[in-house]
Amino acid sequence: MIPRRLDPILLMVAVLALWQGLELIAGPEVVASPAVTIVHAIALVQKSGFWQDAAETGLAFALASVISIAGGLLLGLWLGLHRFAGDVADPILGSLYSIPKITLYPLILLIFGLGMSAKVAFGVIHGVLPIAIFSMNAVRGVPPIHLKTARMLRMSKLSIAITILAPAALPEIVAGIRVGVALTLLGTLIGELFAATTGIGFALIRATDVHDVADILALTLMLFLFAASINSLLHFGERRMRHER
């Protein structure tokens, strides 16, 4: 029996084997083999054009994340503190969250045009709602007795927020941010696929248009690695947050 520690390696071997198998079945014009893709990816990393695209995507993702987090927190905290507004908004936010946002792409393009702002907007509409919903629920989950005690002690609104709300609601808010940031990345990349003139997503569409299979898979691989590392970083942060309590 192979020890459990080696599971990630096992997974990698399995994925590579499956990938190679696909190449053998479908042929090299449909799927490039792992070896070809990796060689191509290494060549790609050495080009300056790739890093320009990566920087564009990174900038759009960073901007969209900041806006999503700030907007989502503001909205979510406000709705969490105002019971009535929160009750009214809860199902509305839920149904907005479940809308397939990708269908809104023509609308976003008409409003923002092609380019950076459309990408950022795409990221934000994906990311802001989960953050708002999670932080609203986090604040609502704070036991009322804590707030009553605070009122009894005549604490100011600011100190209530800092000493009671923040520590009680933080783990869940961080969970919301993790989901929101992951979706922001997804949204930004989708925005690039549809509406950009620069960035990794655009490079991918360009590769598709000229049907460069090795290029498509190499870029996809990069995106996957980037997304997976952001994801595990956020998971790690969230777990530490929960352990500290």
Place this chain on the structure above:
Amino acid sequence: MTRARIFVVAGAFILLEILCRLGIIDRVTMIPPSEMLVALWQLIAGGRFDGDIAFTAYNIVAAFVLAVVGGFVIGGLLHASPRLRHVVEPLLSAYYAVPTFVFYPLLIVAFGVGRAPLIVIGAIFGIVVMIVHTMQGLDHVPPAVNKSAAMMKLGGIRRYVLVMVPAATPHLVSGIKLAVAYSVIGVVAGEFILATQGIGKRISFAYDNFDNRTMYGLLLLLLIVVTCVNAGLSTWEKRLHRRFGLR
């Protein structure tokens, strides 16, 4: 409460209507909501897009069925073999961080332009959420239920079908609800990117031709249908969760 909610939603629409009518939002960007409704009605009454609507609906249903059945079976198998599950877990958790649509061009090369790549992209987009929820549901089967199954000497398939699956229903329904959303996204996004027909194709065609009435009419149709299906499933989900004593 409900009145306040209607008030908020209606207020948003009226505000949008006023902004559009006053020309603060110009017509090239957005037509007034009332005109979207008229356009939607004309689209349906005119029957011009019946073929596209049927095409997209068929694809979504096919993708959804594949995702749910496939996800259910794979989820069950993974639950039955913890070792395998431990191996693939990281893949499942990182799955939705990657835009699956990047594989769509490869699918077109493999299957040709038509229904097949759309159905496949919808299905591979939706299947993982179903796998995850199936495993979660089976994880949360109460030990007492398992014990009584053992007491009745139910083994293998019978225990799975008669005891475990019914006990996991609330989670399965959550999975089904999300699988619907994901299949819609997969299919429509695929149609946006490249297709010969379908609602997504018509929307992007109308967008390219500045035909805002058609575009907003179809968008509205899509959003209304998705929201209704989702609301129905959410109600069902909530009722089940309550019956099973979950929150």
